[in-house]
Amino acid sequence: MSDQQQNDLDQLSINALRFLAVDAVQKANSGHPGAPLGCAPIAYLLYHKFMQHDPADPKWINRDRFILSNGHASALLYGALHLSGYNLPMSQLEQFRQWGSHTPGHPEYGEAPGVEVTTGPLGQGFGMAVGIATAEKHLAAVYNRDHFNIVDHYTYVLCGDGDLMEGISHETGSLAGTLGLGKLIVLYDDNLISLDGPTELSYTEDVTERFHAYHWQVLSVEDGNDLVALEKAILEAKAETTKPTLIRVRTVIGFGSPKAGTSKVHGEALGVEAVKATKKNLGWPEDKTFYVPEEARANWDTIKPRGELAHNAWHEKFEEYKKAYPEPASQFERSVKAELEAGWEKKIPVFPTDKPVATRNAGQVVMNAIAGVVPELFGGAADLTASTKTIFKDSPSFHVDPKGRNVFFGVREFGMCAMVNGMAAHGGLIPFGSTFFVFSDYCRSAIRMAALMNVHSLFIFTHDSVGLGEDGPTHQPVEHLTSLRAIPHLTDFRPADANETAACWQLALERKSASFMALSRQDLPVIDAEKYKVHEGTKHGAYALDNSGKDIILIATGSEVPLILKAAEELKAAGIGASVVSMPSTKIFDEQTDAYKATILPESTPKIAIEAGATLGWYKYIGHNGVVIGIDRFGASAPGPIALDKLGINVAHVVEQAKKLVKK
Template sequence: MTKDIDQLSINTIKTLAVDSVSAANSGHPGAPLALATLAHAIFQKTKFTPNHPKWPNRDRFVLSNGHACALLYSILFLYGFDYTLDDLKNFRQLNSKTPGHPETPHCPGVEVTTGPLGQGIANAVGIALAQKQFAATYNKPDYPIADARTFCIVGDGCLMEGISSEASSLAGHLQLGNLTVFWDSNKISIDGSTDLAFTEDVPERYRAYGWHVIDVDEENPSLSTLSKAIDEASKVTDKPTFVKIKTTIGIGSEQAGTAAVHGAPLKPDDVKHLKKAIGFDPEQSFVVPSEVTDYFKKSVESKDKQYVEWQKLFKDYSHHYPELAEEINRREDGRLPPDWERFLPSYKPSDKAAATRKLSETVLGALTPVIPELIGGAADLTPSTLTRTQNAVDFQPPSTGLGDYSGRYIRFGVREHAMGAMMNGIAAFGSNFKVFGGTFLNFVSYAAGAVRLSAISQLPIIWVGTHDSVGLGEDGPTHQPIETLAHLRAIPNLSVWRPADGNEVSAAYKAAISSVSTPHVLALTRQGVPHLEGSSIEKASKGGYVLVEAQDPDIILVSSGSEVSIAVEAAKLLGKNGTRARVVSMPSFFAFDQQSEKYRFSVLPDGVPILSIEVMSPFGWSNYSHVQFGVSRFGFSAKYTDIYDYLEFTPEGISSRANKTIDFYKGSKLLSPLSKPFYPQSFDLFTHGR
């Protein structure tokens, strides 16, 4: 066995990764074999310590090609993160710490959940942005308490996905000199050679984006070559760095350089061949030489010293800047400013009607000065989403004259998918960033991959989705979301809010900003809505509540958003004919489902027919109503009032359907739609397993 400790360490990383994949009989051994040297070089150069894994000034590492996670788990294990050999042996097994792609917060040392290609590099751009903003906000002369960097490995697949282009373009514009991306150019994808579909000059593309590009000539470069590239990248402070590295996928195996080694375990004879070639016993598995254990232990001791030095710096900083230090400590503890909720606006029915997007602007204007960790922007829709508050400073390179790095308003450009993944990165950075992004609700669908990962990763980001229905009017069916809320509501651990008035908008923001593990989507109107008699922030915070009560109701009208006020008028119309109608406002299924059974049944009891009203797909409303009045077709280009009249979302249209519902169920023994043999939300991913 070689005694060159670096090479021995690299070979140990390789064999641990291969053994993990073989033990599972599932996984991707090719990339870990090709990238072990690079990963070793990066982790040698980066600032972190497993003894303080949440150190705010640690460097961040993102494995965008997350299928190579056996590599990441192996190196994290060697550095002393909370993994054992048994965890590596349980790779890809139920409830293990080593799932088939890196997951946060379940996997120690993993910064973001990766796997869907392109998401990781966009996350890395978001992390680097957060690092820049945090540093510009809190650093002082002679006190560089925030000077961390972000490192990311991407594969060919990541760079084929459009999201990586979106994020890389913005990173270049923002001159994120603290970001280094390594491209593992092995010219292999699942279909075979990348010559089949991916032949562009990628380094030239990144130069055009405004990146510093390092093209490493050496194939399967040595540790020293890679270390020099990392050093060069770290000296570039005015632009992100893109490093092209040519590797051979599955190097050392008998299938090296082929697609066959990408996504299937090595055959047993090939594992033995590989181990023998690099000096390991081919008959043994999960071997960690004592020299390697000692080497990584000493490396951690060195990294611990960096942490201790930073602690001393921060202690001195705290003496000179006590208010800023306390603010940093508060944010790191996950605490919001005291009494921030009192700044949430509340409304009376006599207040002027307004679009809920406008009411959202009011909330952001009230909270932005109070909550310094509140940061966000829009996907080139600032005038439409109303997400930029008065006196906001844009997050921009100071050299552009457009803002500075302490700015808290982000111009994401027309890049919804990158915006979603960058928001995930900003939230994953930590320091309790509360990040929001604005676009039309329909175009949240452009970012569906990132939205889903927010929920999986328990990142409490906030989507401000305006123009929430056919109520946006003349832009027509291409812009009018019909199925969007049904899709979003179906995603586990995603809280969707469609507020009906100003109090409900404030309740939605209260839930979103208070959240520590659930992302939120706020669906907001373009058209004006009245402030409702009976609404309040407290009531709306329950997700669903009785807005208009009726004694022994003949029917319950349950609705959300702009249709709630129409339902109220329909109830009045029904009352003129002697029909008693309760009106329930349901701004959030997710929040309502968290309430006690007693409360939920008090709102939607047995024995009363329930009609839901929402001017979009009725899919999902059967959990809360017996009959659904919705829209199962695409919209129209017309004035919104004409569309509502045409679709009969009017007091008359609702009251007519209410009467038909009452007649249909007359004489029936009717159970609430909440009545089920078991509550469908009872198995919670985040409290069971793992």
């Protein structure tokens, strides 16, 4: 084939991708046609020439990853997946953005095969890609041997101006440079247009110098339709092994359309007449929709057999690796399958009752006790390791040694949690991020994304209430438990003591879904694990520590559980029988059968729920004749015990309310 014939075939194949996107958006009368028209050459070159991927097995662990961070351009991704041979038939493109389709408005992990992460909230795809590249670098260091590069793949990102405006791109871009993620390649759709108009309205920084300051390699392609220049830049990016690369690609948004180069083509369908004009401008049949010429189809079809060959070659190498290195091979296979080592839970410690322990400290003991049998556990804190206690004592920093399991994220809470999601989506790791609970506000969008994707991300929050004390209301979480419990599919854990903390860690690892822990700064009495069957009770989300009282039920979580145990004793002395219920996870309790719930919280018995936080979420558990004791205001700067007492989180308040309730 001559160069001209190849060029013509490339352009035909690119236009096929462009107009699948245009037609999908037009049929839905909803979507973003501008970016697909401008960026189709980038997607074509990546999927057709550069990426190592197997459309027949979208979960092959050593595939290159493609992250569409500007997820509003989802029609471009769906078209590329369809044409590449993924199991995404044309009928799904025709149902773009419709109820029940696998082609939602923004790419969703688990819907269409080949979608690596859920994107749409701008910047998060970029951040998750940094996490994916981090996972690749760590796993390569842990498992690769000699000439056996079992983990060896690139993370490609397509992002837009909006992604780079978002603060998360600054957080994770900075850390990516510090970590030297040489296999992270970001192609920046530098089209000078955002939804409000020209980017100069709000975005005039020097992006090149910004990323140079982050220790990235920065390259430029002056014409996004120039495949030769694009290919040269990608090759140069791959040649740089010590730094991530940003490739600035000057594109024309809505290329070929009457609205090209304007914000009018960004966020709405072109319209029937403009679609016809665009097809005419690019030499496409105006009367055909969802049309792929045979030559273009045949060209795209070469991807699938090449991917199968690459996958088979890797598989053959892995079989040799298994013979040469059976132990790491076995561990690798197990972790990629998200299977925990048999008997790992036997390493979970049981804490004695002789002295109080802060649940953050208990968490550190558990982490280090299981470190050897859960080697896939990997993560760190947002510059708070000394406070959150989330560190592996026998492992170096990942930055110093990529085999290391301790990631120092710096003061980048949002970026940290997005990276954790990327690591989880990559596979082979159970990642975690940690900070003070009050700063989960910074993290919330990433936590929500973890729950939406249903990935195994762990978020470890400490200093879980006003009980942290003197730092005051800026650092004292109040509404945070209620807020995070409102996120669908997210599991909450607020353990009452060290042994519940151990049980919550076990559940967090076994459930294989997103969860968070809220752990105390202050020491808490330790519950007798055997006597009260703490591990079994925690598995049900709530359980009775004392079910002897028939007059009233006291319910609490975390540091308030010791309080209601004392209140029950005072009530007993006053002739009132109180049962005591610890509820370490409202989510898990809600999953239990009605019969179990009735044994723990019988409807006819009056109830008091107490938690050092917002009261809003508790009314469904106490019924119409119950009382919630909580904190529906901001905290105060004072020693923790005093702050709790002044805000009504004390035994006397519980006893007073219980006596009133029983009299009713």
